[in-house]
Amino acid sequence: MARAGITKARLAAVGAELADELGFERVTLAEVARRCGVQTPSLYSHVSGTAELREQVTLLALEEMADRAAEAVAGLSGKAALTGLANSYRDYAWQHPGRFTASAAAATLTAETAAGSAGPRHARFTEAVLRGYAVDPGARVHAVRMLGSTVRGFITLEMSGSFDHSSPPADESWAQIIHGLDTLFRSWPAAPGAELPSPRAEDAR
Amino acid sequence: MARAGITKARLAAVGAELADELGFERVTLAEVARRCGVQTPSLYSHVSGTAELREQVTLLALEEMADRAAEAVAGLSGKAALTGLANSYRDYAWQHPGRFTASAAAATLTAETAAGSAGPRHARFTEAVLRGYAVDPGARVHAVRMLGSTVRGFITLEMSGSFDHSSPPADESWAQIIHGLDTLFRSWPAAPGAELPSPRAEDAR
């Protein structure tokens, strides 16, 4: 019988499809093996277990998102770049919900793994967009973090259906929020700095 | 032998502890049963399965978070209220990471279940904070959504360690971001409306 031609990359691809179809949590060695026409234990020659399989899907998603982000901001600046970048993530999430979920699990990736290439790329694009605004370089990190937080937070909430039961469609809020970020970034930092953050409760890390 | 005195509420409590200790995904019927000194199948008298067990943990977390949010904004308005509300969520996440994760799964809850009480409560508090700003009532939803997105997004990224490998501590960004939101809400809506959202790619939902 001919070999299936399994590769770590191929497993990631199959896992990614699986994630979009059934949800990231159902990306399972058994199901991937089934789709590859191979027995489950055979996969252990290519990945160390379920954890690594999912990790590969996460990396795949991060790369794809970075590719799209790159296209989305190419040649643009200011609000156009901001909108392009944000939309590229949102579009990706709707087209590949499972992969988007996977990308959110980037958390658990070891520093080196994540730093492979996708991690830095995302950071670079976001920074590039912010560089278009006259944000003080020292304060840019904060703006970068806010952009990332808001975009990821919105998409997550939207996809989880949180906006489905209140009246104005999410699209409207999305436009307003991007406009809000644009406005904010035009005169960042809003707070010159001195002001201390309200510290978290004592027992927290 | 004395009965264990299992209750749906007790299962939720044990599940919540488990979530904080081992992570939400490890909230399992088997482990909960073990901690209650009971056989796994016995739990089926109280919950319909793993899904409902986790759902109960989610509801517990939502209620707890709403309680804290209520305390946090009591008697405050403007930036103080905004800060208090945002911090209450962040503090909770650090003190109960598993429950916070669970609360993010509120997505999958059916409308009625979620609407039980916690859902509307959160919405009310956020709206109350925004009411302190002179936001046009019609545009308030957008501000509410932005606040929710940014706060949840930031906390998620922070807890997943995304900010651990770039220089300024997350606390600083948190303060700046809250200040930014405060600034933004003072003159919301930034965009009077007409402007259309850049539509998502066609094949998306």
Added chain:
DNA sequence: GACTAGAACCTATTGTTATTAGGTTTTAAG
């Protein structure tokens, strides 16, 4: 104080996935 209905809990069993161990076959290099 025994009687009974229902709740609370149990054992047994099946199916699914993960993982390890230890072959066998294909492929490709020399």
Added chain:
DNA sequence: CTTAAAACCTAATAACAATAGGTTCTAGTC
């Protein structure tokens, strides 16, 4: 053609989820 590594397999163990079908406790009733 030989051979060594890679690719794949079968067998077996362990854990969790879930269903089926008891048994025992407990509360309310006569």
